[in-house]
Amino acid sequence: MTSNTRVVVIGAGLAGVTLARRLAELGTPALLVGEEEHRPYNRVLLAEVLAGRYAPEVIALPAPAGLVRARVTGIDRTARRLRCADGTEIAYDRLVLATGSNPVLPPLRGLFTTGRHELPEGVHAFRTMDDCLGLSKAVRPGVRAVVIGGGLLGVSAARALALRGAQVVLAQQAERLMERQLDPEASRLVLRHLTDLGVEVHTECRVRDVRCAGGAVRSVEMADGYALDADLVVLACGVHPRVGLAEDAGLAVRKGVLVDDALRTSDPRIHAVGDCAQHDGTVYGLAAPAIEQAYALAESLAGDTDGPAARYTGTRSLTRLTLTGRDAPFDLAAFGETEPLPGDDVVRLADATRGTYRKVVVRDDRLVGGVLVGELGTVGALARAWEGAEPLPSDGGPLLHLLTNDGGS
Structure with a gap:
């Protein structure tokens, strides 16, 4: 046909x-x-x-x-x-x-024991609806789940499994969670949120081996030889x-x-x-x-089918994640450069009681990045100021207003 x-x-x-x-x-x-x-x-x-x-x-x-x-x-x-x-x-x-x-499938020993490109029973990528439905069918209260990868996807998967009653361990090779998007303070707040949900988080932790028996996963071995019992393994190592x-x-x-x-x-x-x-x-x-x-x-x-006229010049994209907990949701957003360079100005506002954190980085009187955790009432205004790349007034007042104009902090 x-x-x-x-x-x-x-x-x-x-x-x-x-x-x-x-x-x-x-x-x-x-x-x-x-x-x-x-x-x-x-x-x-x-x-x-x-x-x-x-x-x-x-x-x-x-x-x-x-x-x-x-x-x-x-x-x-x-x-x-x-x-x-x-x-x-x-x-x-x-x-x-x-x-x-x-999805990136890490080169772990025992991952493809059959010689075919098929994951052992209990080991799941987390990229498609079929992946999601397979995990949903396997998860139950008390099941031992190991999530490999502490980026955006791994954090989301660990939180979801914990809400379903699983005993979750998250293994992150980097020194902190979501290190590509968040600064250390924001990463600590994400860690606290996951810990409050019962997730056990190990950072600077490299997984070496997936051990199986009868074609099904039984444990995950770390580089230092420590083994974690596992009924489920979620591969969240990027794409x-x-x-x-x-x-x-x-x-x-x-x-x-x-x-x-x-x-x-x-x-x-x-x-x-x-x-x-x-x-x-x-x-x-x-x-x-x-x-x-x-x-x-x-x-x-x-x-114009013979010569496209519209042009795409790139996107200044904002990463936003809402982690729905057992009580209130946990929101975060990050955009641009969240780590300052020498000579940059940084404004931080934090409220430990409410678990909120806001930080912006200013370079040459322009907003170049920021990270917000908790209440995100200011994120729209900050993102617009960043996307516009216009010089900020030198007195700093409007910037503080952008950080606090929802009445918080």
């Missing part, structure tokens, strides 16, 4: 769905090709499904009309056709790669862009698929957006840049 369409989008995640829906609104229908059996969903909210806060259908995205379930196995750039695993072909005039990213199709097709790839300001790859008829795209040296791996890229590309493709 061969189907023909002008714009084809590979990937039914947030970037692909946003692009297809925006193109439809602009009168340029696209064919969206997704390989997961589930309805398109917001991957950012998978931890809330695992925690039992949301049912899977709650995080579903509105699916575009032109959605095909297929796994693309190859791109024929000369014939402008896609080859699918079921033997079908899909012709395109413009192709968009929105293939997302894959890497899914670029296999692009590489096989001969497109320029470094960490991600290289794109210019028109989000074009090295083949002018092929574009890339979202987690798989590398623009101006950056692979964002966040929702906000994926959405911005999708909107920019939709305007280009709908406006």
Whole structure:
């Protein structure tokens, strides 16, 4: 079977769905090709499904009309056709790669004991709805769970498992939690939140081995020889862009698929957006840049199929995480450079009783970054000041107002 369409989008995640829906609104229908059996969903909210806060259908995205379930196995750039695993072909005039990213599977001994690329029973990545549903089925009160990785995903997974009643140990190789997004003080507050939920956190702790018996995980061994009993192991060691199709097709790839300001790859008829795209040296791996890229590309493709006009110049993205605890939620946000350089000015406001912390970094009278934990009433104003990159008044009053204008601290 061969189907023909002008714009084809590979990937039914947030970037692909946003692009297809925006193109439809602009009168340029696209064919969206997704390989997961589930309805398109917001991957950012998978931890809330695992925690039992949301049912899977709650995080579903509105699916575009032109959605095909297929796994693309190859791109024929000369014939402008896609080859699918079921033997079908899909012709395109413009192709968009929105293939997302894959979880990093660390090189641990015992991880692939069968010789096949299949994880032992009880060991789970945490990237897809199937991963989430598999974990949800396995978790129960008292189950011993080890989460490997203390970044954004690992913290979210540990919190979700603890809320389901699991005995959770989080093993983080770095010296603190979420070290890429947060400064030490904010990391300590995240640690306190997890500890209050009963999570046992080990930092500067490298996992060496996953031990299995009968094909199922039994324990996790640390580099120092200490072993943790485990019924469940969650791999939250980061992600890497899914670029296999692009590489096989001969497109320029470094960490991600290289794109210019028109989000074009090295083949002018092929574009890339979202987690798989590398623009101006950056692979964002966040929702906000994926959405911005999708909107920019939709305007280009709908406006001029022979030469995209809209330009994408990058995203100044903010990381935000809400950890729903047993009582009040725990909110945090981080943007820009949270660690100052010599000569930078730093303003900090902290309230140990309320568990709130706010810090901003100012360089040459411009806000270059900040981190907020607890009450986030000021985050919108601070983010706008950062995104605008305008000089701040020299008296410092407006900056203090931005930090406190919700009446806190």
